[in-house]
Each structure stands twice: as C-alpha cells, then as structure tokens.
Amino acid sequence: MNSTSSPLTSDHQAILINGKAHAATLRHRIREDVLAFHDRHGVTPGLAVILVGNDPASEVYVRNKAIQTHHAGMRSFMHMLPETTSETELLDLIERLNNDAAIHGILVQLPLPAGIDARRVTNAIQPEKDVDGLGEVNAGRLAMNLPGIVPCTPLGCLLLLRDQLGDMKGQHAVVIGCSNLVGKPLAMLLLAEGCTVSIAHIHTRDTAALARQADILVVATGCRELVRGDWIKPGATIIDVGITRAQTPDGKTRLVGDVAFDEAVQVAGRITPVPGGVGPMTIACLLENTLTAARMQVGETPS
Numbered sequence: 001m002n003s004t005s006s007p008l009t010s011d012h013q014a015i016l017i018n019g020k021a022h023a024a025t026l027r028h029r030i031r032e033d034v035l036a037f038h039d040r041h042g043v044t045p046g047l048a049v050i051l052v053g054n055d056p057a058s059e060v061y062v063r064n065k066a067i068q069t070h071h072a073g074m075r076s077f078m079h080m081l082p083e084t085t086s087e088t089e090l091l092d093l094i095e096r097l098n099n100d101a102a103i104h105g106i107l108v109q110l111p112l113p114a115g116i117d118a119r120r121v122t123n124a125i126q127p128e129k130d131v132d133g134l135g136e137v138n139a140g141r142l143a144m145n146l147p148g149i150v151p152c153t154p155l156g157c158l159l160l161l162r163d164q165l166g167d168m169k170g171q172h173a174v175v176i177g178c179s180n181l182v183g184k185p186l187a188m189l190l191l192a193e194g195c196t197v198s199i200a201h202i203h204t205r206d207t208a209a210l211a212r213q214a215d216i217l218v219v220a221t222g223c224r225e226l227v228r229g230d231w232i233k234p235g236a237t238i239i240d241v242g243i244t245r246a247q248t249p250d251g252k253t254r255l256v257g258d259v260a261f262d263e264a265v266q267v268a269g270r271i272t273p274v275p276g277g278v279g280p281m282t283i284a285c286l287l288e289n290t291l292t293a294a295r296m297q298v299g300e301t302p303s
C-alpha cells in the first residue's frame, strides 16, 4: 500500500480493518497452543482478574475476559471487590496471587477507584505474571527492546498493522495520546518495527499538521471524533483506539471512536472501525500474554 499516493477520487472508501475477525482467528490459534502446552507440561494456564468497584463498562470487560479465558482452554479466577476496598487489601490479594502456582497471569482492571494508587498496585504484580505488561519492569523491557510482556491494546494494534502493512520500516507513525496503557508502549513497538515515530499530546502545538504527515496514524485520546477527515494524509492507515458511548437523538447510545469515521473513511487507505476494530484484539492479546506468561513460568523461552 503506497500511503503517499495522489489525491483520492470522491467515491473513495478506505479498506476496513476487521479486528473482530482477526481476534477470532487469534483466539482459535491460542486455544490450540494452550492444548499443546498442556500436553507438554501437564499445566493449564490460569488468569486472575481483579475488579474493584462497579464501573459498568469494566464489569462487561472483565466478564468477557473470563468467558474468553474459558473458551481458550485456560482457567479463570475472578475477584470482584467492593468500591470500599482499601489499597492494602488489594495489595494483600495480589501478594496471595503472586504466590499461587495455579495463577500464571494477574490483571487489575483499570480504572481503579479514587484513593488507590494504580502505579503501586500494578507494580505489586510479579513481572512474570504481569499479563497487562503495565508494571515498570515490563515497561522498561519494552523500552530497551528486551523480551517481556507487552500491554494488550498496543500489541493488538501492532498485530493489525503487521497484518495489513507487513514491513513498516521507514513509515512515519504518528501516535496521538501518550498514556502508559496505549500511546507510550505503542510508540515503542512502532519504533522497534523501524517506523519514524512522533507522539502528540495535550501540549503539542499543531496536532492536525503532524497527523497530516502520518503514513500510520494511531489515535488513543478518549476525545470522541477528535481527528477529522482533513487531518488525514490520503491513503494513510488509521488505527482508532478510542471507545466512547454517545447518546443518539432517539435516546439510544452508540459507540464512537477518536476519529470522525464518516470523514476519515473517504480519505484513509485503511481504517479500524469502532466497534469491531482494536477493542476485540485487546482481550485476544490478553489470552496470548497469559499463555506467554505460563510458558515463561515453566522455563520455555518466549518466542
């Protein structure tokens, strides 16, 4: 795909990147790998997911994580804690899970209620069991290009990009958003792919001008429809990580991304929809990371 191609015709439509289908294929392969792993070691990978409080979206995500963990042939351990849980209680639970041989991966669903220090909690997870890859050890390994566990959403974006574009060396990737969850780790991954990487954030002077230079544009800001059609270089590949639930005039809700899809689809070469783009890849990559963690814990070398 040549992303520097000449201006597009008025009826141009970008190719949709089908994250839902890609995630299903990935989950199928993981299930086979879990069975093979069990045959080799007699061990079933186990994933513990901790949710503190009653955030409705988080409840849906952790329930889906449990269902998909079972479907992949792994064991799922759910810990649903009340909003009033103290940081000390949460740290005690993590300590127990760190020492439980049946648990190969531990994940604390974000966001956490106010008053709990997410950094302290994430860092309490033993790095080998940190299947979210958000602790300082795994973040450091990623920054140093060393083997480790990579955060799920950035890994999902990378797999989609590799599938669509193959070799990305020399491409200009612009990442809008610099969170520890998505923007920063994804920038590291794209750098390791050989991209020239720019990161835009709240203090960036002219984000639209920077975005217009991107062969690959990743948007992870949580600002719905921030990126307009005229921010996009014709033919560019767009990865929209944002998911916001918006009210429609008929009183219903719909999910919207950080990119104004109807405008972007007329300019981009390829684009992820919301829903059905990056989101489904997040949980599939969590399953992949849990299997990777179990492999490391039995002494297999990560691939």
Ligand SMILES: Nc1nc2c(c(=O)[nH]1)N[C@@H](CN(C=O)c1ccc(C(=O)N[C@@H](CCC(=O)O)C(=O)O)cc1)CN2
Pocket: 060, 061, 107, 108, 109, 110, 111, 132, 152, 153, 243, 255, 274, 275, 276, 277, 278, 279, 280, 281, 282, 283
């Ligand atoms: N500890 C973590 N917390 C959070 C993470 C994370 O990776 N680790 N990411 C997000 C939430 N998330 C997983 O936890 C997640 C978000 C979205 C989807 C998804 O499949 N989205 C669907 C739409 C689903 C819907 O109808 O609401 C889609 O985009 O098609 C899965 C997982 C924040 N917290």
